[in-house]
Amino acid sequence: MNFGELMNTPRPFTALAEWCACIIYILMLRRRLKGLNLAVSFVGMLGLFFLLHMIAAILPLYLWFPGMIAAILLMYFSIYASCRISPYDAGFLCVRAFVLAEFTASFQWQLYVWWALSFGRVSRALSVLIMSISYGCIYTVYYFLEKEHIPQAEGMEVERKELVGAVFIALGAFLISNISFVMPNTPFSSATSSLLYVRTLVDFGGLLMLFAQQNRRKELQVRSENHAMNGVLQRQYDQYRMAIDNMELLRREFHDLKHYMIAIRAEKDPEKREQCLSEMEKAILTQEAMANTGNQVLDVVLTTKSTYCTQNKITLACMADGKLISFLHVKDICSIFGNALDNAIECVSQFEDPEKRLINLSIFKRNHFLMIQCENYLENQLAMVNGCFPPTTKSNKLYHGYGLKSIQAAVEKYGGSMTISSRDNWFRLQLLIPIQDETLAVRE
16 A cells, blocks of 8 residues: 555545535526536546546646646636626636535545545545445535525626635635645645645645635625615605606696686786796696505606606506505505616616507406506517526626515515516516504514
8 A cells, every 4th residue: 555645535536526516506506508418518527527637637747737727627628618697607616616626535535635644545435435425415414505605696796806715715726725745845734634634734735815805705796685675765766756847837837727717817918928838737737647646655656667668658548546555654665666667767768669668557456456557669679587686787797686676675564475477578567565554564
């Protein structure tokens, strides 16, 4: 039994560890291939990993580091080519997959070496058995731990500084854990008997640091998302307060129409008379846009949106019983209806044909539930990803969808649910909320 050779993890085991780590992340993400094509690509990846490590095994020691870089590049290519993610996302996940593979390969081989040294003999069958059990357990546990941090419907939107941080963590763990194998006589090298133990421990530490970085990143994203949602909610409420003042002003102007009539009759200049008639017509149209649903807050929101729709040749049809939403908080009403109508208006505004600028809003009661439905016309069907939010057309995908998220948060406060669908050239937003007594309304 050659003790020096026993310290080196077999190349096929390392290749299999790297391949498994890539497969773990590919299964978590949106994939470019499916079914048989995906299975064939997996087999091809495995062949490439084995081929690379077999070539690296016969190279001199000074080419060991370039060989590892080649393995990392192959892992990056495998993840990026198989999934619908950005280059930064692929790099971030490749770093995590590489450290996972290093730890897994080191851990399983340390177990086998401990057995071999304890009993004074080697067994290829036992090494394969230990590898199979270790790989199966570690990768299964890691898959479920990591899956909740990997959004499948949307990209991770990794930033450059986050990728650089992950690379430095992985590079530090890799260098410290492997320096004793390449340069055994440095101050940072460990004794021969503890090589595998130090390698496994350092790789595990690197894995924990990457997990800590991921948790911190998730925490910052949630904080940023909450801040943005609060901004959306406050903006809708501010619009409501401004609309109240505007409506009072419009009522006063409408009350003064009789004075306009007197001025028009006395005006002899045709141009000035036409100008006065245009102003009067505008005031009348504005007054006609005022909603009367039985809920003052909803009336203000609908009047504001209806006025905008009239000015921009958008048809807004509304059938709403405002008394049904009396148990909702003022800010929740502003958030739900303001954001829903804003999204619908933004969607139909892109159509040049006014006949396609259609929005329908309805509020009704079904059994003991409040039903709110907002739908708008669209030309292209939206590919709803896993029943989640529709894909964004905005350049910054990280900061989008807060209108819908704000609606969902408001609805869930009352034990309700939100459903989004796209069918027959109509986008539908449906909200289902258990009806409560006004005294049981959720307060701010």
